[in-house]
Amino acid sequence: MRDESLRTQISLASITVLLIGCLMFAFMIIESALADNNFRALRRDPGLGALRVLVYFIPFYAFVPLYVYLVGDLRLRVLRWVVVAIAGLGFVFWILHHLSHWYFGGRPTFSSHVIDLCLHTLGLWLLISSIKWARLPFAAREIDRAPIASKVALGRE
Secondary structure (H helix, E strand, O other): OHHHHHHHHHHHHHHHHHHHHHHHHHHHHHHHHHHOOOOHHHHHOOHHHHHHHHHHHHHHHHHHHHHHHHHOOOOOHHHHHHHHHHHHHHHHHHHHHHHHHHHOOOOOOHHHOHHHHHHHHHHHHHHHHHHHHHHOOHHHHHHOOOOHHHHHHOOOO
């Protein structure tokens, strides 16, 4: 059951990080539209260069649940560490991005940090769950192969 729980947590955290990232971008669009300044803020941040980077970040987070499902039953530990690498790179990227905004005065109030802090918390959850899953012993994964109904019927739950 532990393996299945960790895979579910990784999938849920990945999709939630993706959702929060998209909401952050939607809030930026709304803010620029309401400012009535010809979307000047969006040209600066994220700008065209960063949009090209986001095109690669979105599939990373979107395909993590599929990847976790596909490699879940394989006995190659290196495939599980791929998720750890993706989670770690994303976490470091968003932390550095947030710190750069804070350093240059782009986040002047606490309320401007709330969504970023939410994103970092979820990214940390994704990273920790991924590490736990990658380090889970193979023997523990074999126990989870029986369906939950048979475990209950046999009194193992």
